[in-house]
Amino acid sequence: MPDDHSAVRADAAARVPGGPPLLASRLTPAVPPEPMVLRPRLARLLDEAVTRPATLLRAPAGWGKTTLLATWWRTRQDADPQAPTPAWVSVEAGDDPDRLWAYLGAALGAVLDPAETPLPDRAPRPDELEVLAAALAARERPVVLVVDDLDRITEPAALTGLEFLLRHSEQRLRLVAAGRTGPPLAVHRLWLAGELTEIGPDDLAFTGDEIADLLTADGVAVPAAAVTRLRQRTGGWAAVLRIAALTLRDQADPERWIAELGADQPEIAGYLRAEPLAGLPPADRELLCRAAIVDAVCAGLAAALSGDADAGERLNTLADDRGLLHRDGSRPVWYRCHPLLADLLHRELVRLPGEELRDLHLRASGWYADNGRPADALRHALVAGDWTAATDLFVIRWPELVPYERPAAIGPAPAPPPPEAVSRDPELALACAAERALDGDADAAAAYLRLAIGHTRRLPQPRRSRFGRLAAVLELTLARLAGDPQTVRSAADRLLATSDGRPAGTPQSVRPEASSDAVPSEIASSGGSGVAGTRGQAGEDADVRAVAGTALALLALDDGDLTEAATGFRGALVAARQATRPRTELVCASRWSLVTALRGELRAAEEAARAALALPACQGWAALLHCGYAQLALAVVALHRNQPVEAEAHLGLAAPADGEPVAAAVAGWCRAYLRHDEGDLSVGHRLLVEARAGWGARGGELGSWLRAAELDLHSARGDVQTARELAGAWPAADSPTVAAVPLAVAAARTELRAGDPRAADRLLPDWTAAPAADWPLPVRLDAALLATVLALRADDDRRAGRLLEQALDLAAPEGLRRPFLRAEPGLRELLAAHLDSGTAHWPLVSDLVRAVDASAGPAGGTGTADATVPPLDEPLTERELTILRYLQSILSNVEIAAELSVSVNTVKTHVRNIYRKLDATRRRDAVRRARQLHLI
Numbered sequence: 061m062p063d064d065h066s067a068v069r070a071d072a073a074a075r076v077p078g079g080p081p082l083l084a085s086r087l088t089p090a091v092p093p094e095p096m097v098l099r100p101r102l103a104r105l106l107d108e109a110v111t112r113p114a115t116l117l118r119a120p121a122g123w124g125k126t127t128l129l130a131t132w133w134r135t136r137q138d139a140d141p142q143a144p145t146p147a148w149v150s151v152e153a154g155d156d157p158d159r160l161w162a163y164l165g166a167a168l169g170a171v172l173d174p175a176e177t178p179l180p181d182r183a184p185r186p187d188e189l190e191v192l193a194a195a196l197a198a199r200e201r202p203v204v205l206v207v208d209d210l211d212r213i214t215e216p217a218a219l220t221g222l223e224f225l226l227r228h229s230e231q232r233l234r235l236v237a238a239g240r241t242g243p244p245l246a247v248h249r250l251w252l253a254g255e256l257t258e259i260g261p262d263d264l265a266f267t268g269d270e271i272a273d274l275l276t277a278d279g280v281a282v283p284a285a286a287v288t289r290l291r292q293r294t295g296g297w298a299a300v301l302r303i304a305a306l307t308l309r310d311q312a313d314p315e316r317w318i319a320e321l322g323a324d325q326p327e328i329a330g331y332l333r334a335e336p337l338a339g340l341p342p343a344d345r346e347l348l349c350r351a352a353i354v355d356a357v358c359a360g361l362a363a364a365l366s367g368d369a370d371a372g373e374r375l376n377t378l379a380d381d382r383g384l385l386h387r388d389g390s391r392p393v394w395y396r397c398h399p400l401l402a403d404l405l406h407r408e409l410v411r412l413p414g415e416e417l418r419d420l421h422l423r424a425s426g427w428y429a430d431n432g433r434p435a436d437a438l439r440h441a442l443v444a445g446d447w448t449a450a451t452d453l454f455v456i457r458w459p460e461l462v463p464y465e466r467p468a469a470i471g472p473a474p475a476p477p478p479p480e481a482v483s484r485d486p487e488l489a490l491a492c493a494a495e496r497a498l499d500g501d502a503d504a505a506a507a508y509l510r511l512a513i514g515h516t517r518r519l520p521q522p523r524r525s526r527f528g529r530l531a532a533v534l535e536l537t538l539a540r541l542a543g544d545p546q547t548v549r550s551a552a553d554r555l556l557a558t559s560d561g562r563p564a565g566t567p568q569s570v571r572p573e574a575s576s577d578a579v580p581s582e583i584a585s586s587g588g589s590g591v592a593g594t595r596g597q598a599g600e601d602a603d604v605r606a607v608a609g610t611a612l613a614l615l616a617l618d619d620g621d622l623t624e625a626a627t628g629f630r631g632a633l634v635a636a637r638q639a640t641r642p643r644t645e646l647v648c649a650s651r652w653s654l655v656t657a658l659r660g661e662l663r664a665a666e667e668a669a670r671a672a673l674a675l676p677a678c679q680g681w682a683a684l685l686h687c688g689y690a691q692l693a694l695a696v697v698a699l700h701r702n703q704p705v706e707a708e709a710h711l712g713l714a715a716p717a718d719g720e721p722v723a724a725a726v727a728g729w730c731r732a733y734l735r736h737d738e739g740d741l742s743v744g745h746r747l748l749v750e751a752r753a754g755w756g757a758r759g760g761e762l763g764s765w766l767r768a769a770e771l772d773l774h775s776a777r778g779d780v781q782t783a784r785e786l787a788g789a790w791p792a793a794d795s796p797t798v799a800a801v802p803l804a805v806a807a808a809r810t811e812l813r814a815g816d817p818r819a820a821d822r823l824l825p826d827w828t829a830a831p832a833a834d835w836p837l838p839v840r841l842d843a844a845l846l847a848t849v850l851a852l853r854a855d856d857d858r859r860a861g862r863l864l865e866q867a868l869d870l871a872a873p874e875g876l877r878r879p880f881l882r883a884e885p886g887l888r889e890l891l892a893a894h895l896d897s898g899t900a901h902w903p904l905v906s907d908l909v910r911a912v913d914a915s916a917g918p919a920g921g922t923g924t925a926d927a928t929v930p931p932l933d934e935p936l937t938e939r940e941l942t943i944l945r946y947l948q949s950i951l952s953n954v955e956i957a958a959e960l961s962v963s964v965n966t967v968k969t970h971v972r973n974i975y976r977k978l979d980a981t982r983r984r985d986a987v988r989r990a991r992q993l994h995l996i
Contacts, residue, residue: 082166086150089130089208093302095277096131099270102263105937106132108973109257110204110234113226114250117238119261120383121335122299125238126208128264133206146204146236147171157183157218164205164222171203172196183217189224196229204234211239226250241381258966261383263939265296278305286318293321295398299335303327323404332404336384347374348384348397352405353420354436356394364427365420387961418444429453432642432676434460438495442474447481447488454491455526458533459603459639464610464647465685466719467500467541486515490530497534502541509534529558529604536611548615552608559604602639606632610648617651617722620760623798623834626655633668646675650686653693654726658765660837662697662874669693688717695730700838702877702911704734705987712945725755725762729769736773737882738991745773761799761836768802775810783810796825801835805843812846812884817853820846828866841870841879849884857890864894868901880908888912934977936995943970944990947983 106128109115117125133146147167151160165179172179177195180188196203213219225233250256266274272287282290294300307327308314323329337345350365351357357365359372368374375395379385385395397405410417421444428437429449434457441450454461473496482489489512496505509531516527536551613628629652636644649672657665669690695710711730717723728751735744748770755766767786774783787807796804804825811819826832827843835843844867851860864887871879880887891909899905936944946956953971957964971983980986 082163086152086163087148087167087170089126089133089148089150089206092127092131092134097270097274097277098131098135099128099266101267101270101938102128102259103132103135105259105263105939106236108937109259110202110236112257112969113231113234113255115234115236115257115259117236117259117264118241119264120240122297122331123261123264123383124298125264127298129206129208129236129238146206148206149208151207151209151212153212155213155218157215160213160218161221164207167205168192168203180221184221186224189221190228193225193228196225196232199232202232202234204236206236206238208238210237211241226255231255240383254968254972256965257969258963260962260966261386262960262962264298266291266294266298266301267296271296271301274301274305275308278309280305280308280314282308282314282318286315290318290321293318293399297398297400299331300328300400303331321400323400323407328400329404332401336382336401337404340382340384343368344374344378344382347371348378349405349409350420351375351395352397352402352409353417353440354424355402356388356396358392358394360392360431361424361427364423422446422449425449435495435498438491439474439498442477442492442495445475445477447477447485450491451485451488454494455487455530458494458530459607459641460643461494461498462533462537462607462610462644463498463540464614464644467498473499473501473504482511483515486512486519486527487530488512489515490527490534493534494537497537497541500541502538505534505541506538509538525558529555529600532558533607536608540611540614545615545619548611552611555604555608559601599639602635603641605635606639606641606644606648608632609635610644613648613651617655618758620722620755620758620762620764621799622655622658622761622836626652626659629655642675646672646683646686649675650689650693654689654696654722657693657696657700658726658762658836660700660839660841660874660876662700662876665693666697669697684716685720686717688714689723692717692723692726692730696726699730699733700874700876700878702881704737704991705984707734708987708991721755721758722762725751725766727751728754729766732769732773736776737878741773741777745770745777748773759799761802764799764802768806771803771806771810775806775813778813780810780814783807798834798836801825801843802839805839805846809842809846809884812849812853817850821850824850837870837874838876838879841867841876844870845879845883845887848890849886852886852890857893860890861894861897864890865899865901868899868904872901872904877908877911881911932977932993936974936977940970940974940977941995943967944974944986944995947971947974947987 106115117129119125133148136146147170149160149163149167151163155163161180161183165181169179172195177192180192184192210219222235226235268284268287268291271291272284275282275287290301290304294304304318304321307325308317311317321328323332340348347362347366347368351362353365354361357375359375362371362375363369365371375385376393379387379395384401385397388394388396396402409420412420421440425437425440425444425446428434428440434453438450438453438461441453474492477488477492489508493505493508493512496502496508512527513531516524519527532551532555536548536555539547539551609628609632613625613632616624616628629648633645633648633652636648649668653665653668653672656668672690673687691710691714695707695714698704698707698710707730711727714723714727718727728747732744732747732751735741735747748766752766752770755763771783771786774780774786784807787803787810804823808820808824811817811823824843824846827835827840827847832840832843844863848860848863848867851857851863867880871877880891888909891905891912894905895902895909942960943956946959951959953967954964957967960967975981975986978986978989980989
């Protein structure tokens with residue numbers, strides 16, 4: 061600290077009449093711990109934040125607020141010794157208004173001249189505040205005042221003076237406040253005025269690179285995978301990471317220590333008990349402990365577990381004021397504990413008396429069963445040893461217990477039921493098998509299935525028939541887990557055979573019923589074995605068709621057979637609606653919308669996708685994954701309609717499905733063409749290569765589409781030879797297979813671009829022939845427009861006009877526009893002439909002509925258009941880039957805040973920064989500029 065600042069503080073301290081001396085340690089930040097890890101990302105965030113009147117760092121204990129401010133405070137002086145030193149005040153518990161202002165006056169004395177400005181040594185009077193505000197307003201450079209632990213002030217009156225200065229100092233006072241909770245400032249007024257920047261736990265959390273820097277500074281060397289694991293387990297929690305780094309110094313096998321990191325580590329457990337949980341009221345501690353029996357908790361579930369009707373309010377308080385829970389952004393709100401804190405609470409939970417622990421599992425099972433989450437209900441019923449409830453759940457709700465997504469291990473397997481319970485109810489073993497299958501433990505599931513089958517001989521009818529159906533469901537599930545297509549088909553056929561009495565092995569198509577709105581039969585009571593009853597025959601048969609049909613359609617989709625997948629999903633979707641199974645309906649509707657969009661049936665695809673997104677949220681059913689497919693379908697629709705901003709927005713929201721091969725391939729295909737349409741062919745080609753590599757050796761129609769797209773980009777770049785090699789030998793063919801058509805059309809386009817229209821005409825398949833009605837509409841439209849251009853090159857304008865009208869007939873009902881706007885040169889002039897010669901699609905043609913004229917350039921551009929866009933003077937931060945991606949969507953600021961689990965005012969602040977940096981005034985302009993700069 062410079063000597064002049066120390067002198068000012070000493071002088072200010074001496075002027076406190078009759079009060080205790082001021083501590084210099086409260087007027088300067090503590091020395092950051094060594095080794096000090098610099099975090100330039102957060103330093104830039106603070107540098108930008110202090111351009112506004114107020115900055116709030118709000119996070120629980122141990123998230124590095126004070127260390128960050130101290131590091132920034134010191135590095136700011138080192139970087140620019142001439143820059144004014146921020147004033148610093150550390151608040152202590154019990155500070156009243158007079159004591160607080162004694163320190164604030166001393167701190168401001170470091171930057172203001174006490175001889176000219178009377179500095180307060182107590183809570184100032186209004187006239188004194190006016191003098192101080194005027195002195196601040198007269199300064200050429202703003203004063204930065206850092207107040208650490210401001211939340212310790214419990215008297216709002218103590219801060220009225222600060223609020224006055226913020227309002228009346230002409231923004232020459234920049235307040236940086238840190239605390240575990242929001243301070244009693246008028247933060248909402250600051251938010252609404254756009255004068256507040258909030259930095260929360262998500263910002264303060266260490267990134268993977270920062271964790272690696274921390275470990276390196278402490279002399280710990282571990283592989284990248286161990287750093288990732290440490291990031292996952294700690295959530296970037298600064299204090300826990302510091303403990304881990306210190307502990308790892310003495311570990312013989314640091315990688316193993318990280319792999320086994322949990323709350324059983326004494327240092328970790330000691331910190332968690334001493335800091336986050338310290339001082340927690342017993343009722344809140346008990347609520348957290350009871351909630352630890354589940355992975356995530358909402359208000360209703362918390363009330364069921366605790367018996368407290370006000371549990372929801374207490375959860376909200378624990379999230380906001382204590383920072384012990386994290387909202388997951390869903391509706392209704394679900395809360396999660398930090399992984400290590402949840403681990404500690406769970407260890408305390410298992411020490412409860414056995415009956416109390418069993419009661420908690422039964423409460424959880426009952427709530428889940430009543431709220432549409434039978435998979436969770438089944439698991440807790442089995443853990444509690446409620447064999448009757450577990451059996452009832454499986455027998456009645458088995459269609460909702462079939463895994464359609466990649467299973468993920470969710471914890472230790474429940475203890476096996478006693479042999480006498482299985483002997484009495486073999487369906488109990490099937491329930492255990494279903495629970496293990498949901499967890500991805502195929503071996504245990506198969507063992508339970510064999511156990512169940514071994515006890516079926518004594519079952520009377522109709523229980524034996526019902527058992528056969530349930531066993532067939534599990535056989536299908538195990539076949540899908542094994543990934544053997546032929547076994548899946550055989551198991552699906554055996555399941556279908558149970559719905560009409562046919563012998564197993566007799567083929568049956570999964571056909572839609574006459575009505576998709578049939579009302580399912582009520583569950584009827586049946587005696588014996590504790591089974592609550594079975595559905596009526598119509599409902600049972602619909603369930604069978606829905607489950608088997610979905611499995612077969614997923615198999616076709618995984619193989620890239622879009623036509624077969626579309627047929628299968630449509631039939632399964634009708635059956636799921638008849639059986640009123642929303643989860644199966646979500647799976648089918650989301651995938652059917654995607655394959656339908658790829659085939660060009662845009663209206664049906666859009667309707668199905670939006671219907672899927674409107675279905676009730678299926679907590680615990682990987683609903684985000686399935687909704688990702690629906691968002692991807694909307695992206696494809698937007699691409700075909702030449703709506704690039706909307707397509708990018710939906711692609712961003714489709715991210716949860718990116719881990720699936722089909723979704724990843726389609727997303728890559730979409731992004732490649734979006735870059736192609738912008739003229740950035742090199743990036744488009746790279747994305748296509750990555751998509752094809754991810755798709756691997758799978759073929760089908762989707763594989764053909766990817767290959768054709770890569771071929772198309774090669775020829776657009778002028779690399780005709782590579783395009784021809786990729787196409788292979790394509791002799792003239794009157795009726796190629798549906799899977800071969802995209803490649804045939806792309807090969808013909810390559811020859812046209814190479815200047816050989818005769819070869820193009822020879823390779824182009826006949827899009828007017830009867831078999832062409834089965835082609836995907838975008839491919840058929842591409843062929844029609846290519847034929848139109850070939851007619852133009854042959855100077856046959858009359859035929860070209862006739863072909864163009866037929867192409868418009870194909871495109872108009874679905875609203876396809878992109879093929880016209882990205883067609884080969886010459887089509888624009890023909891479209892303009894078509895307006896004069898007469899067309900049944902005058903509005904569409906007129907719109908297309910205007911769109912072509914407004915386009916930045918034709919497909920196949922050189923990608924140099926972006927060279928005229930000036931670079932940014934100030935780069936966007938990581939958080940701003942994240943919010944920028946959401947700005948592409950139709951989500952409001954409130955919805956973006958919910959997605960990111962931050963306040964809406966934080967989002968607004970970042971949006972303003974984005975607009976300023978991109979020199980934009982509207983969301984659409986900002987997105988367009990960001991796209992030009994390849995930021996998104």
